[in-house]
Amino acid sequence: MRRNLTNPTVTVVVPAKNEAANLREVLPKLPAVHEVILVDGNSVDGTVAAAREALPGIRVVNQTRKGKGNALASGFLAATGDIIVMFDADGSADPAEIPDFVDALIAGADFAKGSRFAAGGGSEDITILRHLGNGGLNFVANRAFKTTFTDLCYGYNAFWRDLVPLLDLPDVNRAAPASGMLWGDGFEIETVINCRMAAAKVRISEVPSVERRRIHGESNLRTFSDGTRVLRTIIAERRRHHQAKASVTDISVRRGAHHTEFDRAESGSTSRFDEAKGRRERIA
Ligand SMILES: Nc1nc2c(ncn2[C@@H]2O[C@H](COP(=O)(O)OP(=O)(O)OP(=O)(O)O)[C@@H](O)[C@H]2O)c(=O)[nH]1
Ligand SMILES: [Mg+2]
Numbered sequence: 454m455r456r457n458l459t460n461p462t463v464t465v466v467v468p469a470k471n472e473a474a475n476l477r478e479v480l481p482k483l484p485a486v487h488e489v490i491l492v493d494g495n496s497v498d499g500t501v502a503a504a505r506e507a508l509p510g511i512r513v514v515n516q517t518r519k520g521k522g523n524a525l526a527s528g529f530l531a532a533t534g535d536i537i538v539m540f541d542a543d544g545s546a547d548p549a550e551i552p553d554f555v556d557a558l559i560a561g562a563d564f565a566k567g568s569r570f571a572a573g574g575g576s577e578d579i580t581i582l583r584h585l586g587n588g589g590l591n592f593v594a595n596r597a598f599k600t601t602f603t604d605l606c607y608g609y610n611a612f613w614r615d616l617v618p619l620l621d622l623p624d625v626n627r628a629a630p631a632s633g634m635l636w637g638d639g640f641e642i643e644t645v646i647n648c649r650m651a652a653a654k655v656r657i658s659e660v661p662s663v664e665r666r667r668i669h670g671e672s673n674l675r676t677f678s679d680g681t682r683v684l685r686t687i688i689a690e691r692r693r694h695h696q697a698k699a700s701v702t703d704i705s706v707r708r709g710a711h712h713t714e715f716d717r718a719e720s721g722s723t724s725r726f727d728e729a730k731g732r733r734e735r736i737a
Contacts, residue, residue, distance in 0.1 A: 464534030522642030573661030
């Protein structure tokens with residue numbers, strides 16, 4: 454599939470759980486785009502009505518299970534734009550930065566990763582402790598995936614929609630397990646997406662971003678348990694990546710092939726593992 458690099462359409466996916474007051478302020482500030490999708494998490498504060506009032510053309514999608522991860526997966530599936538922007542509803546993401554993400558993708562990135570720690574980025578909402586924790590988690594992830602992320606734990610990102618299959622997020626049509634959530638349904642989603650993009654060796658550009666303070670409502674962040682969750686996610690995703698690599702190599706060896714049979718149309722991947730060279734190569 455050829456990408457539309459001259460005038461790509463943009464879908465902004467907004468997961469929201471009880472964010473009526475924030476959406477009233479944030480949605481009117483969004484730039485004009487192809488579509489904005491609100492993914493409602495069974496809000497009880499009039500989130501959907503507030504969103505429709507603030508942005509009459511907004512599309513509303515109900516998520517299929519619980520959690521921010523399932524909300525994003527549901528939104529990605531409903532999206533029709535060439536580019537998807539992940540955009541929190543709480544006022545922490547600056548609408549004025551959306552063109553920077555789009556420009557990075559047009560300039561050649563597959564995944565435009567927001568970073569509070571790249572030159573020009575920042576945060577109004579980070580403590581010294583969280584800053585240090587972030588640094589440690591970036592270090593671990595960069596060792597695990599041979600990347601140079603400066604901000605693994607940040608959810609303001611954009612990517613070409615043709616990469617959605619590559620993310621292999623939990624099927625939105627699956628029933629919720631007894632525990633309520635599948636792996637990837639919860640707040641681990643941001644790290645899951647970053648790790649899977651890195652594992653697939655897509656082209657990643659960091660976009661400097663300034664994180665704003667949530668406008669209304671209480672922060673849901675718990676420094677230690679969220680930090681531990683990110684660490685567990687990096688470990689689980691690294692294991693997943695190694696298992697996938699092992700099974701791909703195994704199939705390839707059994708077929709006597711030099712290259713694995715993944716191609717871009719089938720897997721959404723822009724690269725394939727070259728057995729002879731022992732590394733992934735870009736698909737022309
Ligand atoms: N649809 C849906 N949205 C959710 C769910 N959980 C969180 N969100 C939304 O995801 C976005 C990010 O969640 P936040 O609670 O702000 O989490 P955070 O950004 O990590 O932490 P703070 O901003 O510090 O509270 C917000 O727009 C939330 O409304 C959910 O279960 N379903
Ligand atoms: Mg937030």
